[in-house]
Amino acid sequence: MDEGYSVNQISHLHETDLKTANILVVEDNSASLTLVKEILRIEGYVNVVCTDSPLHALEIYKELKSDLILLDLMMPKMDGFEVMKQLKAYENGNLPSILILTALDDREHRIRALGEGALDFVAKPFNRVELLTRIRNLLSMVFSEKALRNQNAQLEAMVQARTKELYDTRLQTIRLLGRAVEYRDNETGYHIIRISEISAMLGKGMGLNEQECELLFNASPMHDIGKIGIPDKILFKPGKLDAEEWEIMKTHSTMGADILSGHDTKLLETAYAIALNHHEKWDGTGYPKGLKGEEIPLVGRIVAIADVFDALTSKRKYKPSWSIEETVALLKKERGKHFDPALVDQFIHLLPEILKINRDYEEPTPNPST
Numbered sequence: 025m026d027e028g029y030s031v032n033q034i035s036h037l038h039e040t041d042l043k044t045a046n047i048l049v050v051e052d053n054s055a056s057l058t059l060v061k062e063i064l065r066i067e068g069y070v071n072v073v074c075t076d077s078p079l080h081a082l083e084i085y086k087e088l089k090s091d092l093i094l095l096d097l098m099m100p101k102m103d104g105f106e107v108m109k110q111l112k113a114y115e116n117g118n119l120p121s122i123l124i125l126t127a128l129d130d131r132e133h134r135i136r137a138l139g140e141g142a143l144d145f146v147a148k149p150f151n152r153v154e155l156l157t158r159i160r161n162l163l164s165m166v167f168s169e170k171a172l173r174n175q176n177a178q179l180e181a182m183v184q185a186r187t188k189e190l191y192d193t194r195l196q197t198i199r200l201l202g203r204a205v206e207y208r209d210n211e212t213g214y215h216i217i218r219i220s221e222i223s224a225m226l227g228k229g230m231g232l233n234e235q236e237c238e239l240l241f242n243a244s245p246m247h248d249i250g251k252i253g254i255p256d257k258i259l260f261k262p263g264k265l266d267a268e269e270w271e272i273m274k275t276h277s278t279m280g281a282d283i284l285s286g287h288d289t290k291l292l293e294t295a296y297a298i299a300l301n302h303h304e305k306w307d308g309t310g311y312p313k314g315l316k317g318e319e320i321p322l323v324g325r326i327v328a329i330a331d332v333f334d335a336l337t338s339k340r341k342y343k344p345s346w347s348i349e350e351t352v353a354l355l356k357k358e359r360g361k362h363f364d365p366a367l368v369d370q371f372i373h374l375l376p377e378i379l380k381i382n383r384d385y386e387e388p389t390p391n392p393s394t
Contacts, residue, residue, distance in 0.1 A: 042163045043067070048090040049074040050081045050107060051125060052099040056148065060094060060125070060155075067156055078102040082110045090120060091166050092159065095142070097126040097133060108140055121166045123158060125150065214385045215334055216245040221381045222330040223323075229370040230322065240323055243295035247302050247327050250280030262343070274311045277303050294323055302327040305362045317364075325364045329355065329371055332362075337382065348379065 301324025
């Protein structure tokens with residue numbers, strides 16, 4: 025039987041389609057076994073396996089994964105209840121579909137068999153029409169359940185695919201927005217690539233798990249999204265900002281947080297925390313809230329040091345680049361002041377790998393002819 029049937033297809037299955045079901049008959053009485061086998065053969069069931077030994081029932085089921093088991097109760101060496109127990113244990117508590125065939129037609133055995141998971145009960149000597157009707161009904165139910173499980177699995181796969189598509193779209197949007205902010209300042213976009221790589225590396229070094237590092241990698245490009253609201257005359261002023269200009273510049277962290285607020289996805293929550301907090305300082309002298317020490321979210325502390333390092337070591341239209349030695353000296357000087365001491369230590373420990381990131385995503389040399 026093809027488990028790919030949908031629920032709608034099941035409702036239109038012709039009875040002959042059920043005849044391909046895998047049926048296992050476990051009956052120690054040779055006459056009864058022969059009779060059942062012959063009835064099923066004449067009716068057109070083509071995948072019927074019979075055994076007169078209950079000791080072999082489990083192994084046969086493991087091989088065939090039978091759709092329906094016709095099971096006698098009273099058998100030597102192992103009765104039907106023990107066979108059911110073995111099958112249930114093999115299927116982790118989920119008993120296969122079982123139709124009991126037995127001369128024990130008393131109420132006690134019937135209730136016990138049904139209570140232990142059998143789906144139906146036919147007493148010997150059985151009526152041929154009744155037996156076939158019960159078999160057909162059970163198989164229809166079995167295949168309907170399979171179809172429903174298959175449909176649910178397909179729906180789940182569709183939901184997962186759609187969820188991934190939405191996540192990928194959101195992620196791409198975040199990257200493009202981050203790139204848009206950087207474009208005026210750095211047309212290559214390598215700054216945000218380096219920030220992402222360095223931040224994720226630092227996050228791993230600070231004990232973040234793989235998922236948290238991935239969030240940090242993907243959210244960090246949005247750290248300066250609020251700068252889209254800062255006038256160019258302030259953003260690109262080559263000299264020192266005056267007091268009024270500096271207050272305007274500082275608003276980019278809260279503007280970025282406002283842009284990213286109101287979303288309940290982990291990705292945007294992380295981006296929000298970074299945008300709002302990456303200018304806070306370990307000693308409490310940062311902005312916008314003057315948070316101190318571990319009051320500052322770790323993702324904000326991480327991006328703070330990655331951003332400062334990359335900004336200082338990068339040449340811009342309005343400033344020259346610092347050397348690695350000068351930049352590392354500043355990080356050490358600001359350990360416990362601007363930056364989390366543990367992060368500075370981790371940064372220096374990872375410096376060879378961080379410098380490799382810088383080389384891998386180095387700004388291209390401008391073409392003199394352009």
